[in-house]
Amino acid sequence: MDNNQIGQSFWDKGNINIANNDEEHEEKMSRRIQKLNLHLNPQLPFCPNEETIHFLDCASRIRTIDVETKVLSEYMRGKHWDIQERVYEYFNSRPDLQTPLEISKDDHRELCMKQLVGVVREGGIRPFRYVVEDPAKYFAVVEAVGSVDMSLGIKMGVQYSLWGGSVLNLGTKKHRDKFFDGIDNVDYPGCFAMTELHHGSNVQGIQTIATFDPITDEFIINTPNDGAIKWWIGNAAVHGKFATVFAKLILPTHDTKGISDMGVHAFIVPIRDMKSHKTLPGVEIQDCGHKVGLNGVDNGALRFRSVRIPRDNLLNRFGDVSRDGKYTSSLPTINKRFAATLGELVGGRVGLAYSSVGVLKIAATIAIRYSLLRQQFGPPKQPEISILDYQSHQHKLMPMLASNYAFHFAALHLVEKYSEMKKSHDEELIGDVHTLSAGLKSYITSYTAKSLSICREACGGHGYAAVNRFGSLRNDHDIFQTFEGDNTVLLQQVAGYLLKQYQEKFKGGTLAVTWNYLRESMNTYLSQPNPVTTRWEGEDHLRNQNFQLDAFRYRTSRLLQSVAVRLRKHSKNLGSFGAWNRCLNHLLTLAESHIESVILAKFIDAVRSCPDPNSRAALKLVCDLYAMDRIWNDIGTYRNVDYVAPNKAKAIHKLTEYLCFQVKNIARELVDAFDLPDYVTRAPIGMQATEEAYSNYTQFVGF
Structure with a gap:
C-alpha cells in the first residue's frame, strides 16, 4: 500500500473522504476547522459585528465556579497556619539567613546550622516541644522551614524527629531529663546512626555490635568490618556531638557459643567533646562529601573502635540490662522488640x-x-x-x-x-x-x-x-x-x-479503620460486575x-x-x-x-x-x-x-x-x-502578580 492509499484509508475510517470534493464533505471540514479555532481562541473567524465579538470574548472568560481564594485558603490552611507564617516572616526579616543560589557545600552547611539555631533561639520556634505537645504543629514547622531551604527542613528533622525522637520514644525518664533541654535549644546537636554501608532497609541485618562489659558496667560499641560503617548519617560530618547508634546487643552468657544476641537496640554515643568539639577517642568520622542535593546537611560516616559508654546510655524502653548483666523486657521476642522499636520511629x-x-x-x-x-x-x-x-x-x-x-x-x-x-x-x-x-x-x-x-x-x-x-x-x-x-x-x-x-x-x-472497606469488598466488589452499570x-x-x-x-x-x-x-x-x-x-x-x-x-x-x-x-x-x-x-x-x-x-x-x-x-x-x-516561592516566573514576573526576571540578570 503506497502513501496515498494509507492516507485514503485513514480518512475513510474517520468518515471524511478527502478525495471527495462534494459540498457536504467540504462543509464538514469547514465546521471541524471552525471548532478547532474556537477551542484555541473562542472567536469566530468571520463575525458579522462587534457585538458578537464582544459576546464571545466575554463568554470565553466566564467561570463556571466563582472561587473566593481567601475563603478556600482558610479551609485549606489547617489549624497551624499561624506557626508557618511566623517561620516565613522570621526568614523574610533576616535576608542574611536566606540561602543564595550559588553557595559552596561548606558554606551551605554553616548557613543551615545558623538558620536552625536562629529560628529556634531568636524566632522563638521550639520544634522539640511541639513533638511532645502537638505533633501536627511540629510537622507544620518542618514544612515551612523546608520551603525556605529543604536542607534546613531535613536538618531540623534529624535534630528533633530522629535524634530527639529516638531519645523520647526509645528512652525512659532518665534520658528525657538529661537530654531534653539540650536537644530543644540545639546545645546538643545529634545524629541518628542506623543505616550502614551494607545495610539500609534491612535494619535487623545491621552488624554494629554493642557488647556489655559487667566488670566496668559499660557497653563497648564496635564496627566489626567496613560494611558496618554507619553511612549517610546527617549532622555527623560537622555539627553532631551525640549519635543514637543502632547495634546488636550482645550479653556474656554461659551457653555453648559464649555470647547471647538480644537483637537490635539503640544507644546514645557521644562522638565529639562538648567544649573542644574534637572527635572522641575510638570514634572515626569521615565526610560523605558533595551530594546531588541537600548539601546544607552534613552527612558523614562513623566507625567505632571499642568505644565505651555507660550502661545508662542504652535507650531502654523496650529492653534493659541490669548491673549484673541480666536482660529484661516486657516484650518476649526479638521480633516483637524490633517491631516496637521501629513502630516508634514512623x-x-x-x-x-x-x-x-x-x-x-x-x-x-x-x-x-x-x-x-x-x-x-x-x-x-x-x-x-x-x-x-x-x-x-x-x-x-x-x-x-x-x-x-x-x-x-x-x-x-x-x-x-x-x-x-x-x-x-x-x-x-x-x-x-x-x-x-x-x-x-x-x-x-x-x-x-x-x-x-x-x-x-x-x-x-x-x-x-x-x-x-x-x-x-x-x-x-x-x-x-x-x-x-x-x-x-x-x-x-x-x-x-x-x-x-x-x-x-x-x-x-x-479490621482496622483504614481497611474497613475490605470487609465488604470481598463479597460485593468481587461479584460479577453489573452489565448495566458497566455501560453507564x-x-x-x-x-x-x-x-x-x-x-x-x-x-x-x-x-x-x-x-x-x-x-x-x-x-x-x-x-x-x-x-x-x-x-x-x-x-x-x-x-x-x-x-x-x-x-x-x-x-x-x-x-x-x-x-x-x-x-x-x-x-x-x-x-x-x-x-x-x-x-x-x-x-x-x-x-x-x-x-x-x-x-x-x-x-x-x-x-x-x-x-x-x-x-x-x-x-x-x-x-x-x-x-x-x-x-517563599522565590521564583521570578512564579510571582503572584504575573504582570511583574518578566520585570523581576530581567532585573535578576541585570537589566
Missing part, C-alpha cells in the same frame, strides 16, 4: 509525606502561574494564547494540581492519625499508622519526584534557570524516595499488611463519588484476592520468599491501588466537610479530576475484568479531558489558595 515518614506535599505546592504554583502568563502561537492573524490554553499543557499540569489537593488532605489525615496514636498508644492504631505512613510517604514522594521534572519541562527554557527553583527543588527532594525507607520496600510493607488483614477477615477477626456513561454517573470510590476499591479488592491466590500457588514450589518475589510487581501495584483508594476517600470527606458552597464546588471539580485521571490511567485493568465497557472507557477519557479544561479555568485561584508568599 514520625520521620509522616514528616516526609507532609513535606513532599509542600514541595509539590511550590512547584505547581510556579509552573501554573508561568503557564498562565506565557503566550505562544495561536490562530492566524489573531493574538497569541497562553500555553495553559493548550490541551496538552492542561493534561500535564491539571491532574498534578488535582493530585496536590488530594495529597494535602491525605497528609492532614495522616498527621491527625499519628497525633492520636501518640496520645492513645493503641496497638491497632499503631499498626494502622505504620502502614499508612509507609504507603503515603512512598506514593506521594514518588509522584512529586516525577512531577518536579514535568513542571520544569512545562516552563521550557526558563524552567532551567536556577533562580526559578525547579533544579534545586528536584535535586533536594529526590532523596525523599529513599530515606526513612526505600519506597519499593515501604510499598511491600503495605501489601503485607493488606494480606494480613485479608487473612484476618476469613478468620473472623476485626453519563456525566452524573461518572462524577458520582460513590461510583469513583467503588471503582478504586473494586480494583484493590481484585488485586488483593488474585495476589493471595497466586502467593498460595507459588509458595508450594518456591517457598514463601520465592513466591513473594515471583509476585512482587503485583504486590506493589496492590499497595499503590490501596493508597490511592485512601487518598480519594479522604479527599471526598474534605469536599463534603467544606462549609462554603463555592469552595466545595471547586474542590468537587478537582476531586472528580483526580478520580477520573487515576481510573483512565489504569483503564486496561478495568477493561480486562469487564468492569468498564468500551463506550464507558471512551466517556471516561472524554470527561477527563473536559475536567482538565474546567480546572484550568480556576487554576490561578487554586494555586493562590495555597497562600504561599512570593518571598
Whole structure:
C-alpha cells in the first residue's frame, strides 16, 4: 500500500473522504476547522459585528465556579497556619539567613546550622516541644522551614524527629531529663546512626555490635568490618556531638557459643567533646562529601573502635540490662522488640509525606502561574494564547494540581492519625499508622519526584534557570524516595499488611479503620460486575463519588484476592520468599491501588466537610479530576475484568479531558489558595502578580 492509499484509508475510517470534493464533505471540514479555532481562541473567524465579538470574548472568560481564594485558603490552611507564617516572616526579616543560589557545600552547611539555631533561639520556634505537645504543629514547622531551604527542613528533622525522637520514644525518664533541654535549644546537636554501608532497609541485618562489659558496667560499641560503617548519617560530618547508634546487643552468657544476641537496640554515643568539639577517642568520622542535593546537611560516616559508654546510655524502653548483666523486657521476642522499636520511629515518614506535599505546592504554583502568563502561537492573524490554553499543557499540569489537593488532605489525615496514636498508644492504631505512613510517604514522594521534572519541562527554557527553583527543588527532594525507607520496600510493607488483614477477615477477626472497606469488598466488589452499570456513561454517573470510590476499591479488592491466590500457588514450589518475589510487581501495584483508594476517600470527606458552597464546588471539580485521571490511567485493568465497557472507557477519557479544561479555568485561584508568599516561592516566573514576573526576571540578570 503506497502513501496515498494509507492516507485514503485513514480518512475513510474517520468518515471524511478527502478525495471527495462534494459540498457536504467540504462543509464538514469547514465546521471541524471552525471548532478547532474556537477551542484555541473562542472567536469566530468571520463575525458579522462587534457585538458578537464582544459576546464571545466575554463568554470565553466566564467561570463556571466563582472561587473566593481567601475563603478556600482558610479551609485549606489547617489549624497551624499561624506557626508557618511566623517561620516565613522570621526568614523574610533576616535576608542574611536566606540561602543564595550559588553557595559552596561548606558554606551551605554553616548557613543551615545558623538558620536552625536562629529560628529556634531568636524566632522563638521550639520544634522539640511541639513533638511532645502537638505533633501536627511540629510537622507544620518542618514544612515551612523546608520551603525556605529543604536542607534546613531535613536538618531540623534529624535534630528533633530522629535524634530527639529516638531519645523520647526509645528512652525512659532518665534520658528525657538529661537530654531534653539540650536537644530543644540545639546545645546538643545529634545524629541518628542506623543505616550502614551494607545495610539500609534491612535494619535487623545491621552488624554494629554493642557488647556489655559487667566488670566496668559499660557497653563497648564496635564496627566489626567496613560494611558496618554507619553511612549517610546527617549532622555527623560537622555539627553532631551525640549519635543514637543502632547495634546488636550482645550479653556474656554461659551457653555453648559464649555470647547471647538480644537483637537490635539503640544507644546514645557521644562522638565529639562538648567544649573542644574534637572527635572522641575510638570514634572515626569521615565526610560523605558533595551530594546531588541537600548539601546544607552534613552527612558523614562513623566507625567505632571499642568505644565505651555507660550502661545508662542504652535507650531502654523496650529492653534493659541490669548491673549484673541480666536482660529484661516486657516484650518476649526479638521480633516483637524490633517491631516496637521501629513502630516508634514512623514520625520521620509522616514528616516526609507532609513535606513532599509542600514541595509539590511550590512547584505547581510556579509552573501554573508561568503557564498562565506565557503566550505562544495561536490562530492566524489573531493574538497569541497562553500555553495553559493548550490541551496538552492542561493534561500535564491539571491532574498534578488535582493530585496536590488530594495529597494535602491525605497528609492532614495522616498527621491527625499519628497525633492520636501518640496520645492513645493503641496497638491497632499503631499498626494502622505504620502502614499508612509507609504507603503515603512512598506514593506521594514518588509522584512529586516525577512531577518536579514535568513542571520544569512545562516552563521550557526558563524552567532551567536556577533562580526559578525547579533544579534545586528536584535535586533536594529526590532523596525523599529513599530515606526513612526505600519506597519499593515501604510499598511491600503495605501489601503485607493488606494480606494480613485479608487473612484476618476469613478468620473472623476485626479490621482496622483504614481497611474497613475490605470487609465488604470481598463479597460485593468481587461479584460479577453489573452489565448495566458497566455501560453507564453519563456525566452524573461518572462524577458520582460513590461510583469513583467503588471503582478504586473494586480494583484493590481484585488485586488483593488474585495476589493471595497466586502467593498460595507459588509458595508450594518456591517457598514463601520465592513466591513473594515471583509476585512482587503485583504486590506493589496492590499497595499503590490501596493508597490511592485512601487518598480519594479522604479527599471526598474534605469536599463534603467544606462549609462554603463555592469552595466545595471547586474542590468537587478537582476531586472528580483526580478520580477520573487515576481510573483512565489504569483503564486496561478495568477493561480486562469487564468492569468498564468500551463506550464507558471512551466517556471516561472524554470527561477527563473536559475536567482538565474546567480546572484550568480556576487554576490561578487554586494555586493562590495555597497562600504561599512570593518571598517563599522565590521564583521570578512564579510571582503572584504575573504582570511583574518578566520585570523581576530581567532585573535578576541585570537589566
